[in-house]
Amino acid sequence: MAATGVGALAVAEGPGRFTTYPGSSAPIAALTLVTGFALAGAGLLVSFTRPGQRVGDLAILAAFVWFAPVWVGWQDGPAQVVSLGMVVAGFTFPLLVHAALTRPDGRLGSTPVRALVVAVYLEAAVAAIVLALVRNPYFDPGCWSNCTVNTFLVRSVPPLARLVEVTDRWFAVGAAAAFATACAWGLVRNSGPARRALAPVVGPAMLLAGAVAAHSIALQQIPVEDPANLAFISIFVAACSAVILLGAGLALAALRMRSQRRAVSRMITSLGEAPPPGSLESALAQALDDPALRIVYWLPGAQRYVSASGGFVEEPAPEPGRAVTTLIHDDRPIAVISHAGTLRGLEREIGPAVRLGLENERLQAEVLAQLDEIRASRARIVETADAERRRLERDLHDGAQQRLLALSFDVRLARAAAEENGDGQAQAVLAEAVGDAQIALAELREIAHGIFPAILAEAGLESALETLADSSPVPVEIHGAAGGRPPAPVEMAAYVLVTEALNDATTRRATRVVVGIARERERLVVTADDDGTTRTSSMIAAADRVGAVGGVLEVQPTKVRADIPCA
Amino acid sequence: MLTREGIVRLLRDAGLEVAAEAEDAEGLLREVRQSRPDVAVVDIRMPPTHTDEGLVAAQSIRAQHPEVGVLVLSQYVEPSYAMRLLEDQPGRVGYLLKERVFDIATVIDALRRIMDGETVIDPTIISRLVRRHRRNDPLTRLTEREREVLGLIAEGLSNRAIAARLFITERTVEAHSTQIFLKLGLSESADWHRRVLAVLTFLRS
Numbered sequence: 133m134a135a136t137g138v139g140a141l142a143v144a145e146g147p148g149r150f151t152t153y154p155g156s157s158a159p160i161a162a163l164t165l166v167t168g169f170a171l172a173g174a175g176l177l178v179s180f181t182r183p184g185q186r187v188g189d190l191a192i193l194a195a196f197v198w199f200a201p202v203w204v205g206w207q208d209g210p211a212q213v214v215s216l217g218m219v220v221a222g223f224t225f226p227l228l229v230h231a232a233l234t235r236p237d238g239r240l241g242s243t244p245v246r247a248l249v250v251a252v253y254l255e256a257a258v259a260a261i262v263l264a265l266v267r268n269p270y271f272d273p274g275c276w277s278n279c280t281v282n283t284f285l286v287r288s289v290p291p292l293a294r295l296v297e298v299t300d301r302w303f304a305v306g307a308a309a310a311f312a313t314a315c316a317w318g319l320v321r322n323s324g325p326a327r328r329a330l331a332p333v334v335g336p337a338m339l340l341a342g343a344v345a346a347h348s349i350a351l352q353q354i355p356v357e358d359p360a361n362l363a364f365i366s367i368f369v370a371a372c373s374a375v376i377l378l379g380a381g382l383a384l385a386a387l388r389m390r391s392q393r394r395a396v397s398r399m400i401t402s403l404g405e406a407p408p409p410g411s412l413e414s415a416l417a418q419a420l421d422d423p424a425l426r427i428v429y430w431l432p433g434a435q436r437y438v439s440a441s442g443g444f445v446e447e448p449a450p451e452p453g454r455a456v457t458t459l460i461h462d463d464r465p466i467a468v469i470s471h472a473g474t475l476r477g478l479e480r481e482i483g484p485a486v487r488l489g490l491e492n493e494r495l496q497a498e499v500l501a502q503l504d505e506i507r508a509s510r511a512r513i514v515e516t517a518d519a520e521r522r523r524l525e526r527d528l529h530d531g532a533q534q535r536l537l538a539l540s541f542d543v544r545l546a547r548a549a550a551e552e553n554g555d556g557q558a559q560a561v562l563a564e565a566v567g568d569a570q571i572a573l574a575e576l577r578e579i580a581h582g583i584f585p586a587i588l589a590e591a592g593l594e595s596a597l598e599t600l601a602d603s604s605p606v607p608v609e610i611h612g613a614a615g616g617r618p619p620a621p622v623e624m625a626a627y628v629l630v631t632e633a634l635n636d637a638t639t640r641r642a643t644r645v646v647v648g649i650a651r652e653r654e655r656l657v658v659t660a661d662d663d664g665t666t667r668t669s670s671m672i673a674a675a676d677r678v679g680a681v682g683g684v685l686e687v688q689p690t691k692v693r694a695d696i697p698c699a
Numbered sequence: 700m701l702t703r704e705g706i707v708r709l710l711r712d713a714g715l716e717v718a719a720e721a722e723d724a725e726g727l728l729r730e731v732r733q734s735r736p737d738v739a740v741v742d743i744r745m746p747p748t749h750t751d752e753g754l755v756a757a758q759s760i761r762a763q764h765p766e767v768g769v770l771v772l773s774q775y776v777e778p779s780y781a782m783r784l785l786e787d788q789p790g791r792v793g794y795l796l797k798e799r800v801f802d803i804a805t806v807i808d809a810l811r812r813i814m815d816g817e818t819v820i821d822p823t824i825i826s827r828l829v830r831r832h833r834r835n836d837p838l839t840r841l842t843e844r845e846r847e848v849l850g851l852i853a854e855g856l857s858n859r860a861i862a863a864r865l866f867i868t869e870r871t872v873e874a875h876s877t878q879i880f881l882k883l884g885l886s887e888s889a890d891w892h893r894r895v896l897a898v899l900t901f902l903r904s
Contacts, residue, residue: 526749529774530749533797537800537801538705540798540801541705541801544801569798574823577796580774586750587775587777587779590751591779591780591783595777599777599778602778602828
């Protein structure tokens with residue numbers, strides 16, 4: 133590399149002094165050298181930091197070819213060197229286009245981009261071959277740096293050579309325009325961190341495209357490419373700057389990728405032993421500088437995607453500027469990551485530690501999703517049972533109670549008839565029957581109330597608790613209010629809790645129970661404190677009820693406290 | 700069965716005039732508006748949901764026609780239902796359990812008391828309230844006897860009936876009720892109104 137560059141410099145300073153750009157002045161010579169070395173250096177850096185990346189090889193190759201025009205200007209130099217220089221010189225632009233449009237994962241993006249890269253290589257190859265075979269520099273009116281030698285010449289066809297040269301220039305203008313468009317499109321369709329990552333490569337690339345187009349148009353206007361011409365010198369300086377910046381941009385992108393990769397592999401150790409659900413997502417988002425990054429997990433059982441916390445989510449779809457990567461393990465998907473479009477090839481960046489972390493979090497999400505399902509099903513079971521109890525309570529009132537009332541009425545009529553007939557014995561029996569019917573009615577009412585407290589559904593928790601307190605053998609104090617009507621299952625849970633607490637306090641020989649109800653934001657807090665002996669019951673019925681509506685029950689020796697969400 | 704027809708027959712047999720019948724709350728309010736009865740007898744359970752439509756209708760009657768008394772027949776031993784009736788328009792209301800209907804003397808007595816502007820609460824509810832043990836209860840200031848008297852007032856008994864029930868003189872009953880009103884802070888109002896307010900305190904406590 134160094135030999136190529138220094139040799140080129142020697143050529144420029146000696147035999148090619150008048151025909152090459154670096155020969156025109158010392159600063160330009162230095163710029164040419166710096167440009168080539170910058171490109172080579174960037175290529176080496178990319179190859180070292182990201183082995184196996186084509187971008188590094190492309191940049192190194194482009195650096196070699198960069199010096200070709202100088203070798204062409206070697207007056208009286210070896211014919212093979214000059215001729216070869218002429219053939220390869222045209223490949224600088226295609227190589228740079230290829231390097232600039234290669235994404236961090238080493239692939240070219242969309243089909244149009246791929247087509248553009250293929251087209252510039254193909255055109256450069258065709259032009260180089262045709263010119264090598266038919267162009268005799270001796271007959272070229274626009275020749276400058278080499279007007280004598282072409283070792284590969286088969287047969288001189290000056291019109292064809294002219295045609296190819298002109299076509300090549302116009303093609304270069306079109307290709308440069310397409311290249312600039314591809315770069316601009318990349319910026320437009322990405323946003324945020326993705327755009328910031330693209331800019332260092334895409335910016336210089338657009339400047340290069342401008343320089344290439346300007347060079348071709350200038351050649352069309354001024355047939356002889358005289359390095360002393362101010363227009364050509366300006367374009368050359370612009371092209372050099374663009375290439376230096378492009379090299380820097382490629383190196384920067386490679387370094388950034390490497391630091392991201394290190395951050396990804398480091399992040400798993402920073403998560404600790406039992407990271408809460410979703411911490412992998414935020415850690416990965418931070419490591420990759422992509423706040424919008426999302427991880428969802430595939431549950432083969434449920435055939436659904438879930439978030440880390442177990443909630444069902446839609447399958448992530450690729451959006452403009454964003455990409456979706458599915459991580460596969462043992463032929464089945466573990467996780468789907470939605471991330472910035474520039475992070476393509478994320479799958480390869482994610483090491484075994486992160487994969488293990490993802491697999492762990494997927495299992496955790498699966499358990500959480502099942503837990504959600506069980507919770508929902510428990511709530512449904514309780515609700516169904518309550519609806520059934522309510523129906524039974526109504527049936528008792530509408531059916532059995534009505535019949536008992538009718539029976540009671542008939543017995544009264546019979547008693548009145550017996551009284552009229554002076555049948556004292558029958559009257560006594562029937563009077564007892566009336567009493568029995570009254571007791572039966574009262575018992576039926578108690579049973580119906582026990583099955584479902586209608587007052588709870590119709591008048592609310594406070595009224596129902598008042599009634600409950602009225603029938604309690606232990607004196608009860610009730611404080612606070614539910615603040616409106618909480619959902620029916622919540623009211624029922626609170627009611628069941630107080631019922632069980634009062635019964636329990638009675639068995640523990642309490643002399644008073646203090647019941648508290650409070651609405652704390654979207655939660656209903658119910659407490660029952662008593663002065664009885666130490667509790668032995670674990671309040672299973674209340675715990676089940678409170679748990680079924682997503683609440684928490686704390687059971688202490690003489691206190692219980694339920695915290696129930698009302699949302 | 701305890702049907703509307705059954706109750707109408709009972710009331711007619713007892714010599715009362717039944718001005719109109721209705722099968723739901725809407726019809727009830729219409730009939731009350733047209734015939735302006737002394738008392739409307741209302742079942743707490745009415746179509747469409749058979750929950751507390753009767754109670755709501757009773758409250759509307761009391762609000763729109765203060766001169767019309769209301770007797771609610773219920774299957775629930777719930778002081779809070781009886782209280783809902785009393786809260787907006789005290790007096791001229793009754794809350795009886797359904798089985799009381801067959802004890803026609805009780806019903807007629809209740810209807811008469813309601814017409815007189817008093818309050819009639821079912822003895823089952825009263826006995827539960829008297830038996831209860833509540834910590835934060837304003838009635839704890841009352842003596843055992845005073846609570847008993849207040850319960851009978853709530854049942855709708857006159858002073859004379861209370862005296863007969865408790866085997867004491869009517870003057871003693873009057874002394875007790877004065878004490879009750881005093882302790883509940885009801886000394887300023889007219890006598891019948893005080894009785895109603897005392898019942899309300901009794902139910903609410």
